[in-house]
Amino acid sequence: MNKIIQNNRLVPNIFHLVVESPEIAAAARPGQFVIVIPDERGERIPINIADWDSRKGTIDLVFMVLGVSTRKLASLKPGDFLEAVAGPLGKPAEVARAEEVLLVGGCYGLAGLYPLARALKGNGCRVIFLSEARGQTFLYWEDKIRSVADEFLTILKEDCFRSGEELEKLIIGLKSERPHLARAVVMGCSHLLFMITEITRKIGLKTRVNLNPIMVDGTGMCGACRVTVNGKTYFACVDGPEFDGHGVDWKEYFERRQAFLSQEEMALLNLGRKIEEAE
Amino acid sequence: MKKDELIEPGLKERLSSEREKGWRKALRQSISVQKRLSLPRQPMPAQPPAQRIKNFSEVNLGYTLKMAQEEARRCLDCGYPACVAGCPVAIDIPSFIKYIEAGELEKALNKIRETNGLPAICGRVCPQEIQCERNCNLVKTGREPVAIGHLERFVADYFNQPQLSLSTEKSVESSGNEVKKKVAVIGSGPSGLTVAADLARLGYSVTVFEALHLPGGVLAYGIPEFRLPRSILQAEINFIKSLGVEIRTNFIVGKTATLSDLKAAGFSAFFLGTGAGLPSFMNIPGENLLGVCSANEYLTRVNLMKAYLFPEFDTPFPAGRKVAVIGGGNVAMDAVRTALRLGAKEAIIYYRRSRAEMPARVEEIKHAEEEGIVFNFLTVPVRFLGDGKGKLKGMILQKLALGEPDSSGRPRPIPIPGSEFEVEVDLVVMAIGQSPNPLLIKEIEGLKLGRRGNVEVDLDTLACSLPGIYAGGDVVRGGATVILAMGDGRKAAKEIDKFLKSC
Numbered sequence: 036m037n038k039i040i041q042n043n044r045l046v047p048n049i050f051h052l053v054v055e056s057p058e059i060a061a062a063a064r065p066g067q068f069v070i071v072i073p074d075e076r077g078e079r080i081p082i083n084i085a086d087w088d089s090r091k092g093t094i095d096l097v098f099m100v101l102g103v104s105t106r107k108l109a110s111l112k113p114g115d116f117l118e119a120v121a122g123p124l125g126k127p128a129e130v131a132r133a134e135e136v137l138l139v140g141g142c143y144g145l146a147g148l149y150p151l152a153r154a155l156k157g158n159g160c161r162v163i164f165l166s167e168a169r170g171q172t173f174l175y176w177e178d179k180i181r182s183v184a185d186e187f188l189t190i191l192k193e194d195c196f197r198s199g200e201e202l203e204k205l206i207i208g209l210k211s212e213r214p215h216l217a218r219a220v221v222m223g224c225s226h227l228l229f230m231i232t233e234i235t236r237k238i239g240l241k242t243r244v245n246l247n248p249i250m251v252d253g254t255g256m257c258g259a260c261r262v263t264v265n266g267k268t269y270f271a272c273v274d275g276p277e278f279d280g281h282g283v284d285w286k287e288y289f290e291r292r293q294a295f296l297s298q299e300e301m302a303l304l305n306l307g308r309k310i311e312e313a314e
Numbered sequence: 315m316k317k318d319e320l321i322e323p324g325l326k327e328r329l330s331s332e333r334e335k336g337w338r339k340a341l342r343q344s345i346s347v348q349k350r351l352s353l354p355r356q357p358m359p360a361q362p363p364a365q366r367i368k369n370f371s372e373v374n375l376g377y378t379l380k381m382a383q384e385e386a387r388r389c390l391d392c393g394y395p396a397c398v399a400g401c402p403v404a405i406d407i408p409s410f411i412k413y414i415e416a417g418e419l420e421k422a423l424n425k426i427r428e429t430n431g432l433p434a435i436c437g438r439v440c441p442q443e444i445q446c447e448r449n450c451n452l453v454k455t456g457r458e459p460v461a462i463g464h465l466e467r468f469v470a471d472y473f474n475q476p477q478l479s480l481s482t483e484k485s486v487e488s489s490g491n492e493v494k495k496k497v498a499v500i501g502s503g504p505s506g507l508t509v510a511a512d513l514a515r516l517g518y519s520v521t522v523f524e525a526l527h528l529p530g531g532v533l534a535y536g537i538p539e540f541r542l543p544r545s546i547l548q549a550e551i552n553f554i555k556s557l558g559v560e561i562r563t564n565f566i567v568g569k570t571a572t573l574s575d576l577k578a579a580g581f582s583a584f585f586l587g588t589g590a591g592l593p594s595f596m597n598i599p600g601e602n603l604l605g606v607c608s609a610n611e612y613l614t615r616v617n618l619m620k621a622y623l624f625p626e627f628d629t630p631f632p633a634g635r636k637v638a639v640i641g642g643g644n645v646a647m648d649a650v651r652t653a654l655r656l657g658a659k660e661a662i663i664y665y666r667r668s669r670a671e672m673p674a675r676v677e678e679i680k681h682a683e684e685e686g687i688v689f690n691f692l693t694v695p696v697r698f699l700g701d702g703k704g705k706l707k708g709m710i711l712q713k714l715a716l717g718e719p720d721s722s723g724r725p726r727p728i729p730i731p732g733s734e735f736e737v738e739v740d741l742v743v744m745a746i747g748q749s750p751n752p753l754l755i756k757e758i759e760g761l762k763l764g765r766r767g768n769v770e771v772d773l774d775t776l777a778c779s780l781p782g783i784y785a786g787g788d789v790v791r792g793g794a795t796v797i798l799a800m801g802d803g804r805k806a807a808k809e810i811d812k813f814l815k816s817c
Contacts, residue, residue, distance in 0.1 A: 058570050072527060078619060078629040079527075103628050119527040121564040251619070251629075254525050254566060255753055256535075256591040257611035261602050268595070268602060273753060287602055290704025294604050298630035305625040 037117040040093055042109070045175040048100050049142065050109050051085075057092030059084075059122050065150035066128025066245065066277055069096070070253040072119040073107035080104045081250050081272070083147035083222070084123060094120075097146035103302045124253045125276045129243070133159040134217040137209065137240075138184075139231050141167035141223025146176055147245065148222050153183040161185050163213070167227055168192070199230060206234045218242065221280065225289060232280035244280035246271050249294055263287055320399045329395060332409045341412055342391050355458040356385040363684040367654050370539045370622055373681055374438070374467075382468040386415035388452065389460045396449035397462060402801030403429045403508075407446060407462055414465060422469045431511035431554060432504065432800065434474060434546045435533060437467025439644075440797045441675045474549040494519040495814050498581040500567045500754065503531020504796045505787030506587035507554050508803025509810070514557040516811050521581075522559060525566040525753075528618060531589055532788075533796070535618040536610070538648050540655070541678075568754035573783075582817070583782045583810045586769060587803070590788035591751035595744055596640075600698030605706030607632055609641070609649045609745035616652055634741025636660045638709070640695060641745030642672040643793070647682050649743045654685055658741075661687055666694040666714055666727045692716070692727065696734065698742065708738045750789045758783075768792055776806045777813075784810055 041053040059069060068081045086095035100109050111117070128151050136155055140148040145166050152162050164184035168174045169192045181187045190205060210216055218241035221231045228244045235242040248260040248271050255273035262271050265282035269275060320326045332338065359375040360366075366373050377385065389411045397407045405426055413422035426433045442448075442463035450459030497513050499506045502524040510520045528534045530547050555561065567573060573584060593608035595601055612632065615621040619629035637653035639646050642665035653661040663682075665672060668691045672679060683689075692714045699708040713733035716725035750767050762770040762779035769778055769785040776784045786802025788794055 058565070062570055076620075076627045078627075107628075119564050121525065121527070121566060121570070123569060124566070251611055251614055252526065252535075254591070255751055256593070257614050258593050258595070258608040259611045263602060268597075287704065290604060291602065293704075294632070295630045298624065302625045302628060302630070 037120050039111050039113050039115045039117065041113055042111055044109075045097065046173045049173075049175065050098055050100065050105075051146070051175075052096045052098070052108060052111070053093050054096065054117060054120055055092060056094045056120050057089075059120065060087040060089045060092050060094050063087045063094060063123045063150075064127035065130060065154045067123035067125045068253075068276065069094070069120050069122030070124060070250070071096070071104075071108070071117055073104050073111070074118050077107060077118055078104055079119075079251055079253065081124070081247065081253055081276075083143065083245070085143075085146035085149055087150075095146070097143050099142045102299050103306050106303075106306060121253070124272060126274070128154075128220065128245075128277050130154045130158055131160055131217070135161040135163070135213060135215045137163045137165060137216055137219040139165045139167065139219060139221040139223070139227070141227040142173075144222030144224075144227075144245065145174070145180065148220065149176065149180055149183070151220060152180060156183045156185075161215075163188065163209070163216070165190060165209075167223060202230060203234045203237075206231065207238055210238050210240055216240065220277070221245065225292060228280065229285050229289075232283070232285075236281050242280035243277050244283060246276050246278055246283070246288065248288065248291055261291070320394075320396075322404055325398070325404055329398060329406060329408070330393075332406060333391065333393070337416065338391065338409075338412055341416055345387060347390060350388055350390055351452075351455065351457065353384065353388045355388065355461055356381045356464070358461070358464055360681075363686070366540065367651075367685050370655055372543050373540050376471055377464055377468045379468075379472075382414055382465055383417070385461050385465060386411045389415070390451060392451050396451060397446040397460075400445040400447075400449040402445070402797045403804055405429050405446075405466075410469065411460065411462070411465055414469060419469055419472050423473055426466060426469060429804065430800065431508055432550050432796075433466050434470035434550055435504070435542060436797055436800070437463050437465075437470055438542050438546075439537060439675075439795075441795060443676045445797070470550075471546070474546060495583070496521070496581045497583045497585070497810060497814075498523060498567075498576050499585045499587060501525075501531055501587035501589055501787075501789075502529040502551075502561055502563075503533060503587055503589050503787060503799065505799035505803040505806075506531065506585065507551070508800040509585045509587065509784075509786070509807045510559045511554045511557055512804060512807030513810060514554075514559045516807070518811075518814070520559045522561045523565040523567050524561060524563045526618065527563050529561045529563060531587075535614045536645065536648070538613065538617055538652055540651070541648065566753070568757040573754075573758055583814055584784065585803075585806055585810065586755065586778070586783065586785040586789055587787045587799070588751055588754050588789045590748040590791075590793045592749045592767075593744065594747045594749060596695070596746065598695065598697055600700060600706070600709075601744075603698050603700045603706040604704050605632065605634070605740055606698055606742045606744065609639070609645045609743050610748065612649055612743045613645070613652065616656070622652075622656060631656060632741055634658055634739075636662075636739050637741040637743065638662045638664055638695075638737075638739045639743045639745055640664050641747070642667065642674060643745065643747070644674045644678055645748075645793075646745035647674045647678040649745050650687050651682055651685060653741070653743070654687065663687060663689045664693045664695065664711065665689070665691050667724060668692055668716060671724050694727070694729075695742070699736070706740060706742060708736055709742065710734050710736050748788070748793050750792070755789065766792060775809045776802060777809065782813060782817075784813075 038055040085097040162184045163186040220243045222245040250260045251257045253272045260271040263284035410422040410425040447459035499522045593610040620627040621629045621631035637658040639650040697710040701707045714727040717728045720726040784806040787799030
């Protein structure tokens with residue numbers, strides 16, 4: 036249990052971890068996540084399940100290195116063990132039938148949306164996969180995603196994504212060329228979720244967003260992950276993590292994600308000092 | 315049912331046959347009743363308040379052997395031990411106390427363990443003042459009750475010291491080649507651990523499934539170290555494992571596997587002890603500001619994740635100079651005293667009823683007062699105020715008056731119009747109660763739930779609406795106590811045994 040089979044760097048700041056976890060591999064559904072504790076002093080962090088192999092009993096986790104926990108995860112080697120992996124958590128994403136669906140993924144969300152793309156495709160949907168990245172070097176899993184998508188598009192911040200206006204033009208163009216486009220699902224950094232949601236609101240395209248607020252237990256016990264959607268408070272871990280993007284109180288969402296900014300900084304400095312001492 | 319009557323079948327006879335044993339008679343007669351009545355209650359040694367608010371070590375230090383025996387002498391070994399009737403698991407209290415008096419500590423512990431698998435925990439967290447000690451006959455003579463809780467704790471701790479080991483009673487092997495029936499216990503809190511221990515002793519193969527990464531449920535995530543050191547919890551859990559119980563952590567029944575999956579894997583009976591893990595909020599404006607959190611979040615960060623050792627441990631805690639805790643129960647006391655230990659300059663309780671209605675244990679209130687916690691009664695927040703950047707900076711409070719009793723029997727708090735006032739505060743912890751966590755129970759098709767989201771059971775057997783499924787503790791009761799959950803666990807174990815023998 037929890038043995039690391041593989042831990043690859045996909046792009047400079049994103050890793051692909053394969054972990055032995057037969058029960059989760061058997062139960063996982065698109066849109067769900069696991070809670071991972073990197074080591075015995077670690078915190079509980081949510082990571083989307085990017086793929087699974089129920090025959091081999093493994094799950095695939097793709098994460099972006101950001102704070103102490105993801106740095107610790109990135110340093111683990113095959114043969115090491117994670118302190119804990121629990122899941123699959125959250126409500127599975129809605130898998131529509133015979134619809135045209137736009138999936139927009141950025142950073143970890145490229146991989147995070149892969150299982151949904153596969154399931155939609157399997158359900159007879161037409162899948163348009165839009166990958167967002169800072170530049171060509173930050174794109175990954177292109178072949179894998181192409182294999183389950185009808186169209187594969189990229190938007191790179193380095194050329195066409197410098198201003199919100201350009202992104203807006205792109206999405207509006209996409210929609211006008213595809214009159215049957217029924218909805219969009221977005222996963223990735225908060226900024227991407229927010230921007231896409233604001234654009235699709237203007238053109239009336241139903242949009243689901245996969246939120247990633249701060250969590251502790253991930254089972255509905257603490258309420259750290261409270262989000263307001265259409266005026267009502269939800270716990271993202273059990274009521275989500277996917278919500279109606281047009282109903283999300285984004286100001287509150289952004290603010291709540293910053294809750295521990297100064298502590299995160301302190302923890303990173305502390306980890307940096309420890310690494311230096313070890314060297 | 316009157317709380318001081320021994321109604322359990324056979325209990326009265328069992329107690330009296332123990333009491334009539336020769337050594338008991340001799341011990342009883344060795345000191346006169348008059349002399350026993352003259353002995354004062356032994357105070358519990360504790361860390362001084364000024365010292366303990368700077369650490370997370372346990373407040374109470376425990377009796378010495380001498381103190382415990384001195385206290386044990388105060389027990390009159392009554393012919394009608396009403397104390398036992400006040401105990402939800404009916405511990406033979408006079409017997410274990412008399413064994414202490416006689417210096418037979420191992421026998422004392424085994425006597426407790428006949429009906430209670432977690433004595434070191436109960437000795438610390440039970441509300442003795444409304445249970446066993448309330449019924450103590452010394453109270454009727456105007457004296458302080460025998461310190462039954464302190465004595466229970468003493469015996470359990472005595473054998474938890476590393477240099478001493480106790481020959482523990484192993485699980486009873488079932489006779490012949492019969493394959494042991496498998497029972498799944500969901501949740502490793504007080505009710506689950508009790509069911510597991512009792513069924514293992516009866517020879518069943520028991521697996522406990524725990525969603526979190528450490529066992530103990532509320533004992534691990536809720537109750538702070540300064541009330542229940544984790545080494546004590548670990549020792550009690552090790553004892554239960556020694557009976558042959560398997561504990562699987564990081565296993566969320568309903569998600570990692572469903573109840574039907576477990577049935578298919580060969581489990582023949584189930585106990586739902588998933589607790590009351592869903593925190594309540596007040597649904598008032600500003601509640602999602604940074605700086606307002608549930609007591610569950612606050613305590614889980616500190617107790618389960620060891621945030622008080624941040625940054626040596628990675629989980630941070632929300633810091634505050636002026637911390638307000640809303641509520642008057644044990645969880646509120648735990649949260650407010652935790653805030654003080656995490657460096658709050660002011661740590662304040664706001665409770666909507668008056669002091670007399672506070673549901674917290676008397677000892678917790680006393681300890682909180684000694685530590686300088688400020689109590690505000692008949693006050694409730696109506697709105698939280700932000701700084702414009704999403705951070706809490708204050709709140710509007712309203713005064714209340716007590717009216718007629720409500721459905722809980724306590725006077726209903728009634729808002730006083732125009733009594734609103736504003737205070738500055740930078741952290742608010744909501745400790746206004748929890749309800750059953752719906753994660754599993756809503757996934758079980760056909761399981762009957764009550765109005766408050768609790769699992770409905772037959773109160774005599776704790777059987778749910780589906781055959782072979784039993785439930786107890788907070789998932790049935792809402793937020794109650796450790797010992798009531800354990801009482802449910804004992805009852806459920808007996809019923810599950812009956813059920814499995816009949817099928």
